[in-house]
Amino acid sequence: xxxxxxxxxxxxxxxxxxxxxxxxxxxxxxxxxxxxxxxxxxxxxxxxxxxxxxxxxxxxxxxxxxxxxxxxxxxxxxxxxxxxxxxxxxxxxxxxxxxxxxxxxxxxxxxxxxxxxxxxxxxxxxxxxxxxxxxxxxxxxxxxxxxxxxxxxxxxxxxxxxxxxxxxxxxxxxxxxxxxxxxxxxxxxxxxxxxxxxxxxxxxxxxxxxxxxxxxxxxxxxxxxxxxxxxxxxxxxxxxxxxxxxxxxxxxxxxxxxxxxxxxxxxxxxxxxxxxxxxxxxxxxxxxxxxxxxxxxxxxxxxxxxxxxxxxxxxxxxxxxxxxxxxxxxxxxxxxxxxxxxxxxxxxxxxxxxxxxxxxxxxxxxxxxxxxxxxxxxxxxxxxxxxxxxxxxxxxxxxxxxxxxxxxxxxxxxxxxxxxxxxxxxxxxxxxxxxxxxxxxxxxxxxxxxxxxxxxxxxxxxxxxxxxxxxxxxxxxxxxxxxxxxxxxxxxxxxxxxxxxxxxxxxxxxxxxxxxxxxxxxxxxxxxxxxxxxxxxxxxxxxxxxxxxxxxxxxxxxxxxxxxxxxxxxxxxxxxxxxxxxxxxxxxxxxxxxxxxxxxxxxxxxxxxxxxxxxxxxxxxxxxxxxxxxxxxxxxxxxxxxxxxxxxxxxxxxxxxxxxxxxxxxxxxxxxxxxxxxxxxxxxxxxxxxxxxxxxxxxxxxxxxxxxxxxxxxxxxxxxxxxxxxxxxxxxxxxxxxxxxxxxxxxxxxxxxx
Amino acid sequence: xxxxxxxxxxxxxxxxxxxxxxxxxxxxxxxxxxxxxxxxxxxxxxxxxxxxxxxxxxxxxxxxxxxxxxxxxxxxxxxxxxxxxxxxxxxxxxxxxxxxxxxxxxxxxxxxxxxxxxxxxxxxxxxxxxxxxxxxxxxxxxxxxxxxxxxxxxxxxxxxxxxxxxxxxxxxxxxxxxxxxxxxxxxxxxxxxxxxxxxxxxxxxxxxxxxxxxxxxxxxxxxxxxxxxx
Numbered sequence: 001x002x003x004x005x006x007x008x009x010x011x012x013x014x015x016x017x018x019x020x021x022x023x024x025x026x027x028x029x030x031x032x033x034x035x036x037x038x039x040x041x042x043x044x045x046x047x048x049x050x051x052x053x054x055x056x057x058x059x060x061x062x063x064x065x066x067x068x069x070x071x072x073x074x075x076x077x078x079x080x081x082x083x084x085x086x087x088x089x090x091x092x093x094x095x096x097x098x099x100x101x102x103x104x105x106x107x108x109x110x111x112x113x114x115x116x117x118x119x120x121x122x123x124x125x126x127x128x129x130x131x132x133x134x135x136x137x138x139x140x141x142x143x144x145x146x147x148x149x150x151x152x153x154x155x156x157x158x159x160x161x162x163x164x165x166x167x168x169x170x171x172x173x174x175x176x177x178x179x180x181x182x183x184x185x186x187x188x189x190x191x192x193x194x195x196x197x198x199x200x201x202x203x204x205x206x207x208x209x210x211x212x213x214x215x216x217x218x219x220x221x222x223x224x225x226x227x228x229x230x231x232x233x234x235x236x237x238x239x240x241x242x243x244x245x246x247x248x249x250x251x252x253x254x255x256x257x258x259x260x261x262x263x264x265x266x267x268x269x270x271x272x273x274x275x276x277x278x279x280x281x282x283x284x285x286x287x288x289x290x291x292x293x294x295x296x297x298x299x300x301x302x303x304x305x306x307x308x309x310x311x312x313x314x315x316x317x318x319x320x321x322x323x324x325x326x327x328x329x330x331x332x333x334x335x336x337x338x339x340x341x342x343x344x345x346x347x348x349x350x351x352x353x354x355x356x357x358x359x360x361x362x363x364x365x366x367x368x369x370x371x372x373x374x375x376x377x378x379x380x381x382x383x384x385x386x387x388x389x390x391x392x393x394x395x396x397x398x399x400x401x402x403x404x405x406x407x408x409x410x411x412x413x414x415x416x417x418x419x420x421x422x423x424x425x426x427x428x429x430x431x432x433x434x435x436x437x438x439x440x441x442x443x444x445x446x447x448x449x450x451x452x453x454x455x456x457x458x459x460x461x462x463x464x465x466x467x468x469x470x471x472x473x474x475x476x477x478x479x480x481x482x483x484x485x486x487x488x489x490x491x492x493x494x495x496x497x498x499x500x501x502x503x504x505x506x507x508x509x510x511x512x513x514x515x516x517x518x519x520x521x522x523x524x525x526x527x528x529x530x531x532x533x534x535x536x537x538x539x540x541x542x543x544x545x546x547x548x549x550x551x552x553x554x555x556x557x558x559x560x561x562x563x564x565x566x567x568x569x570x571x572x573x574x575x576x577x578x579x580x581x582x583x584x585x586x587x588x589x590x591x592x593x594x595x596x597x598x599x600x601x602x603x604x605x606x607x608x609x610x611x612x613x614x615x616x617x618x619x620x621x622x623x624x625x626x627x628x629x630x631x632x633x634x635x636x637x638x639x640x641x642x643x644x645x646x647x648x649x650x651x652x653x654x655x656x657x658x659x660x661x662x663x664x665x666x667x668x669x670x671x672x673x674x675x676x677x678x679x680x681x682x683x684x685x686x687x688x689x690x691x692x693x694x695x696x697x698x699x700x701x702x703x704x705x706x707x708x709x710x711x712x713x714x715x716x717x718x719x720x721x722x723x724x725x726x727x728x729x730x731x732x733x734x735x736x737x738x739x740x741x742x743x744x745x746x747x748x749x750x751x752x753x754x
Numbered sequence: 755x756x757x758x759x760x761x762x763x764x765x766x767x768x769x770x771x772x773x774x775x776x777x778x779x780x781x782x783x784x785x786x787x788x789x790x791x792x793x794x795x796x797x798x799x800x801x802x803x804x805x806x807x808x809x810x811x812x813x814x815x816x817x818x819x820x821x822x823x824x825x826x827x828x829x830x831x832x833x834x835x836x837x838x839x840x841x842x843x844x845x846x847x848x849x850x851x852x853x854x855x856x857x858x859x860x861x862x863x864x865x866x867x868x869x870x871x872x873x874x875x876x877x878x879x880x881x882x883x884x885x886x887x888x889x890x891x892x893x894x895x896x897x898x899x900x901x902x903x904x905x906x907x908x909x910x911x912x913x914x915x916x917x918x919x920x921x922x923x924x925x926x927x928x929x930x931x932x933x934x935x936x937x938x939x940x941x942x943x944x945x946x947x948x949x950x951x952x953x954x955x956x957x958x959x960x961x962x963x964x965x966x967x968x969x970x971x972x973x974x975x976x977x978x979x980x981x982x983x984x
Contacts, residue, residue, distance in 0.1 A: 166865045170896070171806045173766025258764050258809030265763075350763065443867045443896045445961050446804075448770040451968070461966055463773065577966065 014372035027054030090547020115160025128281035135199030147188030176442035226312030229325025295379035433745035471505035489534030505572025517561025583647035755983030767804030802843030815845035844954035855904030861937030
């Protein structure tokens with residue numbers, strides 16, 4: 001690169017076509033926003049400039065309708081090494097000089113119209129967020145939601161999404177170790193694909209997404225830039241589905257996991273070499289986003305000559321290059337004078353590296369193409385935290401809550417339902433049944449750190465810190481959130497924490513993916529505000545700050561919004577892997593106890609959904625102080641080696657929890673349970689804050705003592721027996737039968753023609 | 755004795771093999787870079803690890819045979835050096851003509867990552883001398899193209915010469931279709947060449963070489979080799 005690359009005779013700003021308010025509206029901006037842009041610039045923007053504003057001020061990039069709320073969450077403190085949103089992913093100190101980088105992000109809209117590539121690039125995007133921090137990805141999880149599994153379309157989406165995740169993650173070499181899948185009518189047209197990744201990095205080897213140092217060269221590394229993904233962030237991700245959506249398939253990016261693997265190795269080596277000043281991946285809004293965000297954060301500017309960007313197609317315009325969302329690219333700022341080191345590392349890994357610009361000191365993004373200056377913008381004017389708009393939208397409590405909250409369960413005929421039949425129906429429900437068909441398509445073991453994927457949370461050992469491990473999971477029961485956004489959000493955080501506790505881990509931090517309908521709908525916005533309030537309250541109490549994440553609005557079609565779905569990705573730390581725990585029954589004759597409170601609640605339960613096709617009632621109550629007591633006591637029992645298994649109650653209630661403990665036992669261990677009142681509510685109600693444990697006789701006194709000391713209810717309900725599963729002699733099956741129902745339910749539906 | 759683990763750009767089980775051999779089995783091990791055109795003289799056994807060598811968008815392993823290191827690997831093996839291909843490594847061995855047959859797509863057409871049981875069909879090799887014949891081991895598979903295929907005469911030759919080393923089986927050791935995870939002919943999971951110095955297998959012994967990961971049945975394969983040399 002030489003100085004002539006940036007000497008242009010004509011300093012006027014070139015516009016391919018004339019820009020006016022209509023152009024802005026077509027790009028998804030509002031009239032007000034267009035006026036604001038003209039005011040900030042003091043002139044009419046060029047076509048390239050309005051394109052950059054269009055993506056940078058889109059919901060997806062600017063968080064304009066969510067950021068004011070997000071700022072109320074606990075976003076720093078504890079073990080957090082960077083504040084939420086400050087870098088590409090959250091960073092949590094795990095001691096001994098190491099940190100865990102983790103984040104969850106949505107790829108809902110692309111997956112809805114092109115499930116394979118949509119899901120694949122969702123995985124690719126979140127992995128880049130992790131390794132651009134200098135962290136090597138060690139685990140991936142996915143939280144997926146589809147319409148009910150009774151149509152060819154749902155099958156098509158499910159298969160496509162699972163193949164996409166499997167294709168990308170397996171080839172890249174990250175173990176996919178957990179997540180969740182739900183089937184619910186509200187996701188019929190708008191499936192949710194939330195991808196989470198977890199990485200490990202030495203705290204003195206982390207990288208930052210900040211540009212600095214006037215005169216430092218700016219490079220693009222990785223794949224060349226094509227026409228894929230243009231308008232992905234602004235027009236696809238930031239509005240609802242309508243009849244035109246299918247035409248937007250070209251806005252979905254195409255993934256290349258092999259290119260990503262090379263980019264990973266090169267990026268980590270570049271960061272370790274010390275020549276990198278700043279690095280950011282190119283996902284949504286591509287070059288526009290990476291150049292403006294890095295510049296704004298470093299309070300510098302960049303001169304960028306788009307003629308130098310390696311292109312897949314000739315004759316791409318400045319607009320197209322700036323908005324392309326081609327995958328597997330990074331923008332890096334290199335310490336001037338040490339460029340050759342960076343070039344050599346990229347050569348080693350056979351990935352293209354090309355200087356496209358330099359850092360300037362005046363805070364401006366100067367973009368050039370074909371000898372013209374096509375944009376001259378203050379980087380700060382584009383980004384969140386700078387001039388990007390921030391809105392507080394009107395919120396109104398939704399009408400439907402009057403009906404659901406006052407629903408009287410005595411008006412439906414629950415008593416005539418045969419409990420044994422209901423139990424088998426629940427076991428066969430796709431929301432409860434084994435997800436083996438899905439997870440066996442994911443490589444869950446590559447990198448040989450996977451200690452367990454069987455329990456409530458996946459357990460990963462850390463080779464860097466022998467004896468230490470992490471537990472990770474994703475959780476959200478969106479029915480509870482729909483019925484009570486505040487309580488439901490708290491329940492999501494609580495369940496995620498409970499799940500890592502059941503693995504023997506201490507919950508330390510969360511990442512969140514907030515999936516909602518249209519924020520301009522007052523009822524949707526009320527749900528959003530209530531969810532943030534609940535999540536904030538829960539995270540403060542649990543001392544699990546929010547490390548970052550993603551907001552996905554506009555998840556609706558034909559005016560039907562999805563249930564509010566705030567997915568929580570939880571990180572737990574296991575200081576001593578010898579003290580890990582798992583869900584399955586271990587030994588015959590062990591006694592079985594329920595820890596916690598049973599309120600016999602039906603609201604939002606799978607049981608009511610299956611029998612009455614209703615999602616109604618009050619969401620299960622969540623008392624955070626009780627929940628904290630339950631989790632602390634369970635950890636105490638695990639750490640004193642007093643219990644042999646722990647598994648929480650969730651969908652399907654106590655009966656399903658017990659069934660899962662039996663089915664997952666290696667030795668066909670079942671149980672004999674005697675309940676005082678084996679009612680449908682006691683068996684299938686989904687009261688929160690309950691964990692079922694099993695323990696040897698010699699530890700029972702000690703367990704009782706600890707529960708008494710902590711004031712935690714403890715109820716002995718039965719014992720572990722060989723081969724049979726029975727509850728009050730009303731429900732009686734062989735463990736083999738249970739397993740066969742549980743394992744075959746989803747494959748049978750997938751093989752069925754609808 | 756010293757192992758070398760080849761690193762192709764898309765290898766992703768290279769670290770795992772390195773760790774299983776170096777840390778779990780306690781042997782000397784070093785990486786061999788795919789662009790290298792020499793192999794250090796002190797290497798006794800080369801591992802072609804699992805992964806997606808060059809992306810494998812064409813047939814798995816078909817590009818790898820053209821890499822500089824593979825010329826040397828072929829040389830090394832033709833002189834009797836020990837060469838073991840795991841998963842993608844097995845695919846590279848068949849693509850390179852070092853082992854007969856081919857690995858087709860799984861009959862399910864899906865990638866499959868799960869535990870399988872293997873029956874030791876021949877313990878008279880340097881890879882299996884720590885086992886008894888008919889021993890059963892639990893090892894995971896993780897592949898989309900592991901369906902072993904060869905012409906009938908090749909299969910007959912493999913069987914007649916005792917070149918089939920591992921077969922997929924039930925937990926009790928029964929060989930049947932029900933326990934064939936990918937459609938491989940005769941439930942073949944791993945074979946050696948006639949000289950028995952080259953082993954290819956789809957399952958991943960390096961993944962179960964550590965008690966912490968739930969099973970260490972795989973380590974015996976590495977220990978067999980180490981015993982041969984020490």
